[in-house]
Amino acid sequence: MIGMTQQVRRAPLTRDRVLRAAVTLADATGIDALSMRKLAQTLGVVPMALYKHVANKEELLDGMLDVLVGEIDPPAAAGDWRTAVRQRILSARQVLLHHPWASRVIESRTVPTPVVLAYMDSMIGMFRTGGLSVDLTHHVMHAMGSRILGFSQELFGAPPSAPPPDAEIARQMAGRYPYITEITTRVAHDEASVVGSGCDDQFEFEFSLDLLLDGIEGLRLRGWTPR
Amino acid sequence: MIGMTQQVRRAPLTRDRVLRAAVTLADATGIDALSMRKLAQTLGVVPMALYKHVANKEELLDGMLDVLVGEIDPPAAAGDWRTAVRQRILSARQVLLHHPWASRVIESRTVPTPVVLAYMDSMIGMFRTGGLSVDLTHHVMHAMGSRILGFSQELFGAPPSAPPPDAEIARQMAGRYPYITEITTRVAHDEASVVGSGCDDQFEFEFSLDLLLDGIEGLRLRGWTPR
DNA sequence: ACCTGAACACCGTTCAAGT
DNA sequence: ACCTGAACACCGTTCAAGT
Numbered sequence: 001m002i003g004m005t006q007q008v009r010r011a012p013l014t015r016d017r018v019l020r021a022a023v024t025l026a027d028a029t030g031i032d033a034l035s036m037r038k039l040a041q042t043l044g045v046v047p048m049a050l051y052k053h054v055a056n057k058e059e060l061l062d063g064m065l066d067v068l069v070g071e072i073d074p075p076a077a078a079g080d081w082r083t084a085v086r087q088r089i090l091s092a093r094q095v096l097l098h099h100p101w102a103s104r105v106i107e108s109r110t111v112p113t114p115v116v117l118a119y120m121d122s123m124i125g126m127f128r129t130g131g132l133s134v135d136l137t138h139h140v141m142h143a144m145g146s147r148i149l150g151f152s153q154e155l156f157g158a159p160p161s162a163p164p165p166d167a168e169i170a171r172q173m174a175g176r177y178p179y180i181t182e183i184t185t186r187v188a189h190d191e192a193s194v195v196g197s198g199c200d201d202q203f204e205f206e207f208s209l210d211l212l213l214d215g216i217e218g219l220r221l222r223g224w225t226p227r
Numbered sequence: 228m229i230g231m232t233q234q235v236r237r238a239p240l241t242r243d244r245v246l247r248a249a250v251t252l253a254d255a256t257g258i259d260a261l262s263m264r265k266l267a268q269t270l271g272v273v274p275m276a277l278y279k280h281v282a283n284k285e286e287l288l289d290g291m292l293d294v295l296v297g298e299i300d301p302p303a304a305a306g307d308w309r310t311a312v313r314q315r316i317l318s319a320r321q322v323l324l325h326h327p328w329a330s331r332v333i334e335s336r337t338v339p340t341p342v343v344l345a346y347m348d349s350m351i352g353m354f355r356t357g358g359l360s361v362d363l364t365h366h367v368m369h370a371m372g373s374r375i376l377g378f379s380q381e382l383f384g385a386p387p388s389a390p391p392p393d394a395e396i397a398r399q400m401a402g403r404y405p406y407i408t409e410i411t412t413r414v415a416h417d418e419a420s421v422v423g424s425g426c427d428d429q430f431e432f433e434f435s436l437d438l439l440l441d442g443i444e445g446l447r448l449r450g451w452t453p454r
Numbered sequence: 455a456c457c458t459g460a461a462c463a464c465c466g467t468t469c470a471a472g473t
Numbered sequence: 474a475c476c477t478g479a480a481c482a483c484c485g486t487t488c489a490a491g492t
Contacts, residue, residue: 036485046458048486057485107334112383117404120382124406138410142426143435145380153372153380155347156339177344179351183365199369208370211446215438263466273477275467284466 013045015053019063023099026064031101036060061105066115068102069149071095075122081130082213088123092150093205103151123148132216135226140216147212152205240272242280246290250326253291258328263287288332293342295329296376298322302349308357309440315350319377320432330378350375359443362453367443374439379432 021043026034036057040047054060073091076084096102112120120141127137147153174181187198248270253261263284267274281287300318303311323329339347347368354364374380401408414425 035483037483048458051486052457104331104334106382107331109383114403117407121404121406124410128406128409134409134413137406138414138426139431139434141410142381142431143438145435146382147380148382151380153374153378154369155333155373155375156336176341177348179348179355179364180344182355182361183351183368186361187365199365204366204369207366208372211370211442212438215442219438262464264464275477278467279476 013043013049013053015063018043018050018053019060019067022060022064023067026101027099031104034101062109062113065102065105065109066113068095068099069115069119072119072150075126081126081132082217084130085123085126086209086213088126089147089150089209090206092148093152094150096150096152103146106146106149106151120148130220132220133225136216136219136224143212143216147209152201152208154204240270240276240280242290245270245277245280246287246294249287249291250294253328254326258331261328289336289340292329292332292336293340295322295326296342296346299346299377302353308353308359309444311357312350312353313436313440315353316374316377316436317433319375320379321377323377323379330373333373333376333378347375357447359447360452363443363446363451370439370443374436379428379435381431 018039022034022039025039025042029038036050037047039060040050043050050060054063072095073088075088124137124141127140128134132140141148145151145153184198245266249261249266252266252269256265263277264274266287267277270277277287281290299322300315302315351364351368354367355361359367368375372378372380411425
């Protein structure tokens with residue numbers, strides 16, 4: 001027993017354990033509350049011990065995204081490109097919905113990791129084997145942008161989640177923002193019994209995705225070429 | 228002269244002066260280097276003096292975005308909806324290009340300010356007066372998402388800006404990411420004399436924007452209705 | 455050689471003391 | 474009543490001292 005410390009009991013710290021703990025902590029407390037110090041604490045370790053497995057916090061964030069990309073379903077083996085791409089992006093979206101902090105972290109990355117590059121490569125492959133030219137695939141990848149990772153690219157997370165305004169404030173809103181009011185009252189009426197919050201996020205995501213995929217398929221059918 | 232301090236010389240601190248100084252500082256040093264303390268320093272003021280004009284840093288960031296939205300051109304008076312929307316979004320994009328930190332700040336906002344609401348309202352108005360139904364306009368606003376503010380929604384800022392890899396690394400890349408390589412070599416060949424860095428960002432942005440606008444105009448012409 | 459406590463150079467914001 | 478210095482509770486990371 002002599003010389004045996006509490007540490008011996010713990011599973012040895014690995015890069016993978018660090019990254020997974022960071023994902024769990026961000027899920028639980030949000031990305032703003034994720035610090036190297038708090039992460040070390042949840043692992044029962046001194047802060048500096050983390051720096052053996054990640055060079056710095058940037059590399060930690062990169063690694064956390066790699067974990068999430070690993071959760072996205074692999075591409076379906078058979079079927080047309082449109083269905084396969086659609087399926088995979090909807091899978092990516094599910095991952096992002098389970099980790100709401102991910103979109104802001106992705107936004108802050110400057111260089112893709114090998115894991116993200118591999119994901120992008122396989123996504124490009126789905127367009128290419130589907131019959132899109134190299135040039136068209138190139139522009140399509142730009143057009144899809146972060147949607148390829150399941151981003152909804154909404155302007156605000158959930159603006160209509162605010163408590164229902166009283167009549168006086170509603171009247172002011174209608175005067176100042178007539179067009180917004182026109183839409184929100186329509187939505188409130190349509191879905192009063194369905195959803196309390198407002199829009200159907202899944203419908204909106206699929207509407208946007210299909211708008212792009214339909215446009216792309218149209219270009220492919222018309223044999224789009226540069227210039 | 229007695230009792231006259233250095234402060235008397237300075238223009239009095241206003242909310243507007245605080246916000247504009249913050250924008251200038253973020254432009255010059257990046258958003259990560261923007262702190263309440265450094266901002267106060269550039270204004271020749273003690274940090275706590277800022278809190279008379281903004282409640283906290285969140286409100287400062289909101290206000291900075293309001294300044295940028297104010298730089299976007301107002302909608303063109305005449306013309307079809309497609310041209311007017313296109314023009315205005317390209318104007319918003321120019322603003323974002325001049326303030327590269329803006330996209331990450333927008334991403335971090337949770338509630339739109341009155342200034343942003345007014346911008347969204349006028350954008351919705353452009354679709355409505357162009358002949359889109361309330362329902363279609365609603366979904367279209369979701370589909371446009373942050374692109375309405377000039378976002379490119381690219382996955383990474385400038386991935387091909389890396390120094391040209393040597394032959395050995397290039398061979399490894401080609402083996403690991405064959406589809407990415409297929410595109411990047413094509414781009415490098417096409418634009419070798421035009422652009423050193425890689426893609427033509429303006430072209431890619433307009434390609435994506437037109438893909439969406441064409442799709443939307445198609446739905447309008449076909450008289451799209453829900454369900 | 456490895457590990458780690460203390461220290462450094464920062465943060466945003468509170469609050470009590472000064473005018 | 475207004476203003477502000479010091480303090481509080483944090484950061485990410487460096488580095489020298491300990492084993």
